[in-house]
Amino acid sequence: MKFKFDHNNINVFNLEKSVTFYKEALGFEPVRTYEPDDKSFKxxxxxxxxxxxxxxxxxxxxxxxxxxxxDNEIHLCVTVDDYEEAHELHKRMNCICYENYGMGLYFINDPDGYWIEVLPANR
Structure with missing residues (x-):
């Protein structure tokens, strides 16, 4: 038996604001949408x-x-091929919430306060 990751879920308060953030900050694009007939969730x-x-x-x-x-003790983690460029983007977006220079990483937070760790790809 073999398991592999498929997806992670987070609940968001303002869906459009979150989609915009993830596109601008990380380049993530919508690939699928689901909404039931009663429109109680999306x-x-x-x-x-x-x-x-x-x-x-x-x-x-x-x-x-x-x-x-x-306590927000969970986080997502991404790697990026141009760490310095990503850091400058996130600095302009004012979404960097923690930096650890010694470890060579930083965190950004999304509109709901979830933290995303950013690592250089060649780490």
Whole structure:
């Protein structure tokens, strides 16, 4: 028996704002959308254009307040081929929330407060 990653899910408060952020900050594009007939929720799967892994954004129609992420001890991680260029982009976007110069990495946060670790691809 062999398992492989397919996707991760996060719930988002403002779907359009999140889709825009992930496109601008990471180049992720929508690859699939699902919405039931009653329109009680909407799923948008984002892809990086390279791997088969997807990030599923879930929006719930009846949600009236942002999510409480608690201690927010989970995160996503991406690698990038031009670390310096990515860092400059994220600096301009004002979304860098933590940097560890000694380890050569930094984190950005999305509109809901989820953290994304950014690593150089040649690490």
């Amino acid at each position: 799923l948008i799967y984002l892809g990086d254009g390279v791997s088969a892994h997807r990030l599923e954004l879930t929006w719930l129609r009846d949600r009236t307040e942002p999510y409480n992420l608690g």
